[in-house]
Amino acid sequence: MVPTSASPVNRVPNxxxxxxxxxxxxxxEAARRLFAERGFHVPLNAIAKEAGVGxxxxxxxxxxxxxxxxxxxEDNLATFETLAGDPSPSTFGRLWNLLLEQTVREAAFVEMMLEARLARSEYDxxxxxxxxxxxxxERAQAAGAVTDQLDVSGVLLAWRMAFGIVATAPSPDEAWTSLEVAFRDAAEGALAVVRG
Known part of the structure; x- marks a missing residue:
């Protein structure tokens, strides 16, 4: 039987x-998944389709x-800020590892921050x-766990360098391998102490 306007149809009501x-x-949820899989410039219609909405x-x-x-x-930053509130001197190393994990898992996060810097001056x-x-x-340096020569700008520079490795790696596994080699080779410099 072909449904007519008078026939009941199994559909979810609006x-x-x-x-x-x-x-x-x-x-x-769909945006997080597709940004991670396909990058920041994934078509928005693909996100809508994945979410099951128009x-x-x-x-x-x-x-x-x-x-x-x-x-x-936002939850990436919120997780980061929550961890930063831990007063332990080891928190800095854990923050760095989390930043790298987020970058490998969601390189689009970094792309978004870079684009936001250019397009939206109010983005904090x-x-x-x-x-x-x-x-x-500061806490890690006070405890002697990190060199005093390192500053936040240096950490963010290292992060941007790590993003370059992630963005050009053929897979997340190869990105991690390349990151480990890069930071191991920098063992005499400031980047080695960032890795914790």
């Missing part, structure tokens, strides 16, 4: 605004790519990252 929270959550729904929640990326990666992600690193670095 719940309108009641589905807004679920739709937003599905969009963010493009109009995606754009109602996130009119711009950067807004979507900020929301998708890099400032938040600097503040978190600075407090942990």
């Amino acid at each position: 719940r309108g605004p009641a589905a807004a929270v679920e739709n937003r959550s599905a969009i963010l 493009q109009g729904v995606l754009y109602r929640h996130f009119p711009h790519r950067l807004g979507l990326a900020f929301a998708a990666f 992600g890099e400032t938040r990252l600097r503040v978190a690193l600075a407090s942990a670095l």
